[in-house]
Amino acid sequence: MVEQSTETRQQSTATYPMGRAVVVLPTYDERDNIEAVTEAVLKQQAQIANFELHVLISDGHSQDGTMDIAQRMADENPRVHFIDVNKRGIGAGIFVGFTHAINEVDADVIIEMDSDFQHNPHDIPIMLEQIAAGYDVVVGSRFLTGSHNNMPFFRKILSYGANAVLRIALGLKGVTEITTSFRAIRKEAFLKLDESEVPWWEEKSFIAVPVFLVRMLSKDVKATEVPMTMHPRIKGYSKMIYWRYIRDVLWFSFKDRLGLT
Template identity: 35%
Template sequence: MSAPDEQKQDTFGDLGKVLVIIPTYNESDNITDIVGRLRAAAPGADVLVADDNSPDGTGDIADRLAEHDPHVQVLHRKGKEGLGAAYLAGFHWGIDRGYDVLVEMDADGSHQPEQLPRLLEAVRDADLVLGSRWVPGGAIVNWPTSRKLLSRGGSTYSRFMLGLDLRDITGGFRAFRKETLLGIDMDSIASQGYCFQVDLAWRAARRGFRVVEVPITFVERERGDSKMSRTIVAEALWRVTAWGTGHRLGQLRDAARSAAPGAGPRGSDTGTGAGADVGPDTDTGPDTGTGAGTDTVGNTPGR
């Protein structure tokens, strides 16, 4: 178990109500430990276990945890519908109940609950905080070189195609302000897995929300089976390619209109896919490097 961050005793009451959403499918070996560690690391945060009707009894275990801790809630879903759908259901559940900050975290122990205070500290001055394996101070434990290359290559390809200056756009340890989620048109999101994480970060950045990265240590699961598949990777590849191509074509159309004789003001980039609905382009210039290993992108509307 990782050593708790120094800020652990901070209840982050100034942030309002904090909800950590943990999607589960067959995580009976992990859920008790991860919820216990989370409650110890961030006692002021509530936990929502979003279970996809796990046949191994994960939902029943979560119910027993909730019986003994009023800060733990369980959302029982009808079946395995994917990571993205589980998070979206959790986001809506939390927003409907007045939560102000909503956190994504895996159930398998790959995200260290003891590092949650880093994300909560950073979201005081941001709209979306990404736990990053690839900024200075970030790390990955127990991954083979081939998987590190795949993950880093996926983030690099997404950065290039989408024009984002974010080092870890596929990671799933994140803290959102409620206003960010309400501002990215969640109801139009259909992507899953890695692609779901790319989708949300790109929408937030293009809408002008301030996106910050903080270093985390990612530890490969010790128990249970990974949900990663070739289908998830393939979906991410083709969606990012389509989004990036549409985004760049939109930029070219805008440039052509601006250069035409008598052209009016530059229009907004319409793009395709994620962010097609999201208005202003954002300046994704060099990293600002605020804080140790912290990078930012985008502007902050109304903050």
């Protein structure tokens, strides 16, 4: 991690009036993607006038050399940061990453995004435009006019099903996408969440991704959605365990509906 002096921070916020946006990339065994996706994210700076873009790689103690690549990039580029979460689970990657982005990288806005190119860095400027327009939470959605979902049939069924179950069980209105991890969040909105309200964040299950959003939307936050493009992964492998995810979506929905979470 590269420390920023107060002076540097003042200079950069003068150039970027709305402050710093930190893209938190949770990683586990992403050695074939991490460098290219970090570069693709940072290239979006050319389309963003209001925010200074940084990347934080939040790694679950990968075994494939991802951490060495991330550390090297952080050493070479002051816009790249790295934390070894030293714990498995995408929820831990996101939660610890967000906290680190705020406390150590001085984030004003956090962007939650996968590190395997399933989310398209081109969508980042549109999300930040909505933050600049006054929203606290901007959710990338596969289910709006203008969205493109290029995922295989099985993954489409899984996401339609999981979104439908969660929306119906929790009575969520005005949000079409709960399950993919592409969102921009103002620091203040994230800080409204107490760790104890997201009891599943430490689970090694992808249920943490919808639970975060559901809990954040239960706060007094101004939220909106933007269309996004989703692609299948080309390099590396998926860490999602389908049966565990389906079980946890059903179990969480059931318990939350009954007020037992």
